[in-house]
Amino acid sequence: MMEVLNSRHTRANISLTAYRRNLRYFAEKCEPSLIAPVIKADGYGHGAIPLAKVAESLNCPYLCVAFLEEALELRSAGIDLPILVLNYFAPESTPLFIQERLTATIFSFQQLEALAPFIDAGKLSVHVKVDTGMSRLGVKPDEVERLIRQIREKRGIQIEGLYTHFATADEPDPAFARKQYDRFVGLRTHFHQSIRYFHVSNSAAAQYLPLNLFDFIRLGISSYGLDARNEKRPAPLLPVLSWETVLSHVKIVQEGESVSYGRTFIADRTMTIGTVPVGYADGYNRLLSNRGAALVKGRRCPIVGRVCMDQFMIDLSHVPSPYAGDRVMLIGFDGSEEISCEEIARHLSTINYEVTCQISKRVPRIYTAE
Numbered sequence: 001m002m003e004v005l006n007s008r009h010t011r012a013n014i015s016l017t018a019y020r021r022n023l024r025y026f027a028e029k030c031e032p033s034l035i036a037p038v039i040k041a042d043g044y045g046h047g048a049i050p051l052a053k054v055a056e057s058l059n060c061p062y063l064c065v066a067f068l069e070e071a072l073e074l075r076s077a078g079i080d081l082p083i084l085v086l087n088y089f090a091p092e093s094t095p096l097f098i099q100e101r102l103t104a105t106i107f108s109f110q111q112l113e114a115l116a117p118f119i120d121a122g123k124l125s126v127h128v129k130v131d132t133g134m135s136r137l138g139v140k141p142d143e144v145e146r147l148i149r150q151i152r153e154k155r156g157i158q159i160e161g162l163y164t165h166f167a168t169a170d171e172p173d174p175a176f177a178r179k180q181y182d183r184f185v186g187l188r189t190h191f192h193q194s195i196r197y198f199h200v201s202n203s204a205a206a207q208y209l210p211l212n213l214f215d216f217i218r219l220g221i222s223s224y225g226l227d228a229r230n231e232k233r234p235a236p237l238l239p240v241l242s243w244e245t246v247l248s249h250v251k252i253v254q255e256g257e258s259v260s261y262g263r264t265f266i267a268d269r270t271m272t273i274g275t276v277p278v279g280y281a282d283g284y285n286r287l288l289s290n291r292g293a294a295l296v297k298g299r300r301c302p303i304v305g306r307v308c309m310d311q312f313m314i315d316l317s318h319v320p321s322p323y324a325g326d327r328v329m330l331i332g333f334d335g336s337e338e339i340s341c342e343e344i345a346r347h348l349s350t351i352n353y354e355v356t357c358q359i360s361k362r363v364p365r366i367y368t369a370e
């Protein structure tokens, strides 16, 4: 593969080997349930197409994306697996589902009525979404039977699946997830003769809930080697993404001198300061100003001053003979030290999901597979 021109040596390394191992790990752990990788939002920022190819080579039953455009992108890349679109689409885009053999989610009576005029061209494959407690998309459990009856009256629509989504599977107390699960189990018993696929599980349920997860697991965050509780990554999971760059500049800052916009950092001693050619336009969040850290030669280097659009500064005082061009790890391992997505997420009061989704298109994704 030709190396992408990358004048600042900034890259997100995506290990397809780690991704494959994570999928395999869950396939074994959750057997006989199969794995349906969730690669919405361009694979949580990792790049959906290469991940889809891995899923294809493992014979996954489905891929899941949020929106129609994400599914079309996969079809354009030659991905042939069934694709379940989890989220809303405008009724007039219904013919594209039929044309591209995509599976839609039906989650309300209003939606069904609105899309019905657009399906006479062929068979629309759908999964029906039940709201067992998330209050996002889906009909209530006691409305499922009526919705399914109405769908079947339309003809032109083939119901392939029934599913729901947990609100609290990542929390230590399983009580509410159990309540949602029990609501779904009743429906499964009722419909299992006439519907092929039943699915409830996201990553958190697969990682933490000892339940029968039915036909397949919609596996997102954990497939990327990230912890569904945004805590310490469990040992079998391998992080798929690391993010590196190099030092652009190294200099001495004297006691009393300030660093970056707003002079929020003032040196209290003579310090060696490095400049890093990555900023918030790359998705390196400005809230990491004076908080986060990066790794140089296996040493933790705190961020000093504000993160700018294209660069930020770090304290190199504990790094032996730092030099412009030395590698800087923003996410990932260097020696025995690691900056994890979970650590960054904690600085930002958010979850690891948002950290990888935010890495912008200015950062090339470089794929490796052994």
Ligand SMILES: *Cc1c(COP(=O)(O)O)cnc(C)c1O
Pocket (backbone or CB within 6 Å): 038, 040, 086, 165, 201, 202, 203, 204, 218, 219, 220, 221, 222, 228
């Ligand atoms: C995003 C999404 C998932 C995947 O969730 P993870 O927590 O990343 O595993 C599963 N199901 C639905 C409906 C989703 O929107």
